[in-house]
Amino acid sequence: MKLKDFIICDDIRTEINNKVSLIGVYNDSINFVVPESAADAWPKILRLGLFIRLALNDIEEKKKIGKLTLDFTINRDINFHAEQIIDADKQKTTLLDQMIISVVFNQINIPTTGEMEISLSIIDKEGELMEKITYPGNIKLNEIVQINNIIP
Numbered sequence: 001m002k003l004k005d006f007i008i009c010d011d012i013r014t015e016i017n018n019k020v021s022l023i024g025v026y027n028d029s030i031n032f033v034v035p036e037s038a039a040d041a042w043p044k045i046l047r048l049g050l051f052i053r054l055a056l057n058d059i060e061e062k063k064k065i066g067k068l069t070l071d072f073t074i075n076r077d078i079n080f081h082a083e084q085i086i087d088a089d090k091q092k093t094t095l096l097d098q099m100i101i102s103v104v105f106n107q108i109n110i111p112t113t114g115e116m117e118i119s120l121s122i123i124d125k126e127g128e129l130m131e132k133i134t135y136p137g138n139i140k141l142n143e144i145v146q147i148n149n150i151i152p
Contacts, residue, residue, distance in 0.1 A: 001124070006050075008139050011023040012051055028140060034143060050067070067083060080109070
């Protein structure tokens, strides 16, 4: 299994002909621009989309997957955890040699500034870890205080 894409954005939309649009793609930081009156008011709520594409060694590798878990760690503490059971045998789509994970979380609670790490764990049907894939690099969480409608 090899990571092809790991993109963090505000929203993901499926277009005509099954095209994917990624809205508001982040680089290595997420900035919360707030008025001076809201400075240091935490937590902040964030809508966050993840688009992950994995190249699989073969179709049989996908059939072994039992569960996916996503963990958001902020300043070394797990802040958010999500799980999804996978049953490739029951999927109606053709089993391809790649796996695409496209998910949008409407409310991620961000408790403070710092660094966020996002990791995807792929668990087999027996509960054993097959692969752990981490977003390449940490994402900096910053608060930028807007003074008199001016962003520094």
